[in-house]
Amino acid sequence: MNMLVQSYLQEKLSKGAVHVTLIDPVRQAPEAAGRLAETAQEVGSDMIFVGGSSRVTQRVLSETADAVKEKTSIPVLFFPTGTDSICLNLDAFLFLSLLNSRNSQFISGTQSRVSSVLKRLTVEVLAIGYILIEPGMKLGEIGEAELVARDDFWQAIGYALTAQYMGMSYVFLEAGNGAAQPVPAGMVRAVKREINVPLIVGGGIRTAIDARRVRQAGADIVVTGTVIETAGYRERLRSILSALKD
Numbered sequence: 093m094n095m096l097v098q099s100y101l102q103e104k105l106s107k108g109a110v111h112v113t114l115i116d117p118v119r120q121a122p123e124a125a126g127r128l129a130e131t132a133q134e135v136g137s138d139m140i141f142v143g144g145s146s147r148v149t150q151r152v153l154s155e156t157a158d159a160v161k162e163k164t165s166i167p168v169l170f171f172p173t174g175t176d177s178i179c180l181n182l183d184a185f186l187f188l189s190l191l192n193s194r195n196s197q198f199i200s201g202t203q204s205r206v207s208s209v210l211k212r213l214t215v216e217v218l219a220i221g222y223i224l225i226e227p228g229m230k231l232g233e234i235g236e237a238e239l240v241a242r243d244d245f246w247q248a249i250g251y252a253l254t255a256q257y258m259g260m261s262y263v264f265l266e267a268g269n270g271a272a273q274p275v276p277a278g279m280v281r282a283v284k285r286e287i288n289v290p291l292i293v294g295g296g297i298r299t300a301i302d303a304r305r306v307r308q309a310g311a312d313i314v315v316t317g318t319v320i321e322t323a324g325y326r327e328r329l330r331s332i333l334s335a336l337k338d
């Protein structure tokens with residue numbers, strides 16, 4: 093089994109928090125995406141996720157992925173979210189199961205249509221239990237999620253342990269792309285205390301304070317997306333990175 097990205101991650105995690113930059117291919121032209129990814133790497137991001145959008149065409153996705161690969165040397169992973177467009181030539185594939193969806197397509201249906209292709213192409217997969225927390229944003233709508241309320245720590249724990257007992261390698265608490273606030277620190281802490289697989293947290297993390305808060309609460313891997321689309325993103329990202337790595 094191909095495990096290069098997971099070994100890289102393990103190595104990074106043994107030294108501290110990991111930062112991921114999410115690049116949404118529909119937000120900018122492929123060349124611009126390549127430049128953003130280059131900046132993210134320069135500033136200290138450990139990995140890039142490409143995807144996260146439901147409206148992307150295959151062409152834009154592939155061109156963006158190629159541009160990002162060309163400008164970086166850190167692992168670039170494909171982040172599928174309810175779209176038929178797919179990228180199989182990146183360093184790994186986020187095999188996400190949206191555990192709190194009402195629609196089984198998002199839990200295992202779509203996955204069952206791509207799994208044998210992934211195996212035959214020997215694509216590395218990261219098995220992730222994906223859990224959407226309020227407000228969930230567009231991801232919540234598209235994924236037909238039964239969102240976990242921000243104060244319902246037990247439900248979040250329940251889903252996180254479900255992911256772990258199902259044998260998934262990572263738990264991902266997601267507040268949604270562009271959320272006004274990240275997943276509450278108390279929820280991150282409560283979930284982290286119960287599980288023994290790495291915890292990924294994303295959605296609404298825009299400042300060093302946000303990043304430090306989720307990190308201190310126990311997030312192992314912190315994902316930011318929107319911040320790279322805002323003015324002065326290099327500095328913002330730099331301060332997020334220093335909050336995570338100090």
Ligand code: 1GP
Pocket residue numbers: 114266268269270271293294295296297315316317318319
């Ligand atoms: C990836 O959805 C997040 O997990 C990204 O969210 O765009 O709010 O950083 P932001």
